[in-house]
Amino acid sequence: MSTASTWPRLYALAPGHLAGETRDAELSRVAGLGFDGVWLVGPRPPAPDLLRAIAAAGLSPVLDLAIARLPAHAPLVRRAPGLFEPVTPEDYAALDPRRPDTSLMRLVDHADQGVLAEATLALLRPLVEAGAGGCVVRGAALLPPAFLAGLIGDLRAIRPEFLVIADPLGAAPAAVLGLANAGFDYRLGSVAWWDLRAPWFLDQERTLAAIAPSIGFPELPGAARLAPTVPVERRLALARLRLRLAAVASSGLIVPAGFEHGAETPLEPEGARPGDLEHWRRHAPFDLSDEIKSLNASLAEAGLRGPLVPVSGPSAQAVGLLRLAGGTAEASAGAALLVANPDGHGAAGLDGGQAIRAGDGRFGDFAEHGGDGRLAPGTKVVVEPLEARLFLARAASPTALPADPNLSGRRLKELAADRVAIEGVEPELDGGRFPIKRIVGDRLEVEADVFCDGHDKIAAALMIRHQDDAHFREVPMTFLVNDRWTAGFPLTRIGRWVYTIHAWRDLFAAWRNEVAKKHDAGLDLSLELEEGRRLIEAASREAKGEARAAMQPCLAAIAAAGERPGELLHIMLDEEFAEVMAKHGPRTNLSSYGRELEVVVGRRAAEFGAWYELMPRSMADDERRHGTFRDVIKKLPYVRDMGFDVLYFTPIHPIGRTNMKGRNNSLTPAP
Secondary structure, three states: OOOOOOOOEEEEEOHHHHOOOOHHHHHHHHHHOOOOEEEEOOOOOOOHHHHHHHHHOOOEEEEEEEOOEEEOOOHHHHHOHHHEEEOOHHHHHHHOOOOOOOOEEEEOOOOOHHHHHHHHHHHHHHHHHOOOOEEEEEOHHHOOHHHHHHHHHHHHHHOOOOEEEEEOOOOOHHHHHOOOOOOOOEEEOOHHHOOOOOOHHHHHHHHHOOOOOEEEOOOOOOOOOOHHHOOHHHHHHHHHHHHHHHHHOOOOEEEEOOHHHOOOOOOOOOOOOOHHHHHHHHOOOOOOHHHHHHHHHHHHHHOOOOOEEEOOOOOOOOEEEEEEOOOOOOOOOEEEEEEEOOOOOOOEEEEHHHHHHHOOOOEOOOEEOOOOOEOOOOOEEEEOOOOEEEEEEEEOOOOOOOOOOOHHHHHHHHHHHOOOEEEEEEOOEHHHOEOEEEEOOOEEEEEEEEEOOOOOOEEEEEEEEEOOOOOOEEEEOEEEEOOEEEEEEEOOOOEEEEEEEEEEEOHHHHHHHHHHHHHHOOOOOHHHHHHHHHHHHHHHHHOOOHHHHHHHHHHHHHHHHOOOHHHHHHHHOOHHHHHHHHHHOOOEEEEEOOOOEEEEEEOHHHOOOOEEEEOHHHOOOOOOOOOOHHHHHHHHHHHHHOOOOEEEEOOOOOOOOOOOOOHHHOOOOOO
16 A cells, blocks of 8 residues: 555554464455454554564555554553653543553553654564554644654655554644655544534534545544444444445544444453454454445545535434535546435435535436436435435546537638627517418518627618519518617518528627717727728729629729828728618628518408308298309399408208208298
């Protein structure tokens, strides 16, 4: 293991656990669980052959280094007795009132740091040379930061990849922050005591991140076990919850020996025996070995070193925690989401959309670790009491666009073509799906909202075309109110007419408006006149035929005026020339409405007509027979003279032979 390791995984046990013939088998089992190091807990230095055996198993030995507080029989006390003094009963009770003996020694005040460093390094050098890959500095906040920085530098001079972990547990935050520049790779975190709801843990992690990333553990090695705190039937769920929480909330994981088997007796370094591990396995109420192996593999690959982001609210039943691999979602190659229910009574749920939003949509599908669940907005992730579900995701791959050197230019042109917005066109039916209707001789008035960003002047035109015409004709639109523009045209022919709207930025009109304001204010217009000259010359170069001919008189007058600003201003602000430029000038950012609307123009009779209804069989003048169409023809002058336009026949059907009716709708037919 080296300082470059992105997610260290340590298995904590005492050297006494590896003193028997089962040592190699136990080390092989630990390596098979996915751990990359073994933390040898306890004050006694391990034998060099044990360190070599651990290294031979593919694991890195991590030492337990106590300097500020250590037993009286510790090798460091014997090597430099003048640097230590007994802890008084009062001091010791305040440190740990649970232990009755007073055989603990502490570093004297103002100890000679040079002598202390020499003694410590002399103790550690043989162990590092024998294969030790790191150490956990107990009570790190009680030691001078300068001493720690020097010691860490000396150790890395022997072994550059030597890993140093600070143990600041129980120290005041101000004292812990003093370790910021000491050079620690990691620090022991406090996640084992967090209830998932109180804000202190998240605040502490943000504060202490300046020292080093944290390594979490489900229960502190050497302290009271987690299993006896709950009934037997809930121990597996609680162990899995604390294990997954420690793994996700930290940048590394420490698992004490026996935790995976629900051990109840603490891991005591002084009384550790080779048979303890086998005893815990034989009497295990559960086995989390497969869970630990899978968790180590998944999270080591994820490399979670970024911030821990709360997904759920402070009062939510289900707690959601998102852990990033990088400093931000955008900079993260992966992420992990833990959904936990610390309540021991009822199920709870978390909307999957909350996690997706917390990750800013930067990740692909969140797949459940050890399950088949998926996160989806609107779908709740349900967690039973004391259950914790873990979801992992990788950063979404950006869509690779085909290389096209002209793509950017084309898109800019497309955006420029729609720079002027044209909305709210009236009349229009159902977005243009159906044509409107008018009568020949009517005048169609069209209105629209036309606007653009900035303060430039804009212009618009109504484009019209009869179905028999090949080209559109242009009708200038006039400003009405706010952004509303209007124009109209007479409907002189029946049939279908097509109309749409074009709009553009009128740079010459904007120039005239600006120059007029500056002239009224008495400002110098030399630059503005040169700008106007160039606008007119550019318009002339682009114009053709009639348009160019219309501009020539003005161009000739401008050339004749030379540099006389008064004449130039009079020529360029001429109203007639303004009309020429409005009609033939350049149309910057020419935009169109996007669809062509239709109006169907009908005859006058389509607007109104008087209808006369009759029944042909009743038109006979002789009551002894039914009427015929010849009888109806005889009646046409009569209908016409009454002023009717349309003769309407009621439906005419053949006369049948069944269910016939008689005169006046009677049920008895008669001749």
